[in-house]
Amino acid sequence: MSNQYYLLAQLPSFSVTDEKSVLPVTEEYFYDLCSRFLDKKSFEQVKLLSLTPPLKKVSTGSVFLDKWYDGERNLRFALAQIRALRMNKKFEIENESFSPEVIQAARTATGMDSPLAAEQFLNQYRLNLLDSIRPADEFSVDAVYAYGLRLKLALRMKMFNAEKGMVSYHKIYDSILKGDMGDK
Numbered sequence: 001m002s003n004q005y006y007l008l009a010q011l012p013s014f015s016v017t018d019e020k021s022v023l024p025v026t027e028e029y030f031y032d033l034c035s036r037f038l039d040k041k042s043f044e045q046v047k048l049l050s051l052t053p054p055l056k057k058v059s060t061g062s063v064f065l066d067k068w069y070d071g072e073r074n075l076r077f078a079l080a081q082i083r084a085l086r087m088n089k090k091f092e093i094e095n096e097s098f099s100p101e102v103i104q105a106a107r108t109a110t111g112m113d114s115p116l117a118a119e120q121f122l123n124q125y126r127l128n129l130l131d132s133i134r135p136a137d138e139f140s141v142d143a144v145y146a147y148g149l150r151l152k153l154a155l156r157m158k159m160f161n162a163e164k165g166m167v168s169y170h171k172i173y174d175s176i177l178k179g180d181m182g183d184k
Contacts, residue, residue: 078106
């Protein structure tokens with residue numbers, strides 16, 4: 001535990017939602033600190049942190065990470081199911097039922113006109129999920145995992161650019177209308 005205390009005490013706080021601010025920490029810095037303060041097993045888990053959950057439920061050995069991946073998997077499945085319904089396609093998942101909150105978040109995001117606004121909304125949903133499952137012990141290895149996931153969310157949102165996104169969206173949309181997607 002003392003190692004996690006020293007690790008987390010060195011990590012600066014940051015806002016995930018402030019798009020204009022520069023993050024005070026990089027992933028490389030985060031990984032470097034983790035490599036010095038965590039045991040091998042915990043550090044390996046840090047390196048495996050992802051915003052994309054495994055398709056099938058797999059135990060990570062961390063209750064916190066399992067809850068995160070379950071929540072993210074459910075959100076992605078709900079989004080896929082709603083998108084499939086709108087396209088009159090089948091999308092079936094074995095034994096999955098979603099909470100009303102997940103369904104509402106997916107409906108809200110898929111109903112937005114702006115892809116950027118939808119991504120910002122989903123990012124806020126993910127932050128709320130992280131906050132709701134945040135470990136009670138602020139200096140546990142799960143707190144390190146939570147910090148790493150927040151960092152990944154912040155970095156992902158920094159990559160979004162409305163102008164480039166609209167150009168890409170129109171290019172893909174035009175390509176679909178012309179039927180050019182078969183070669184890619």
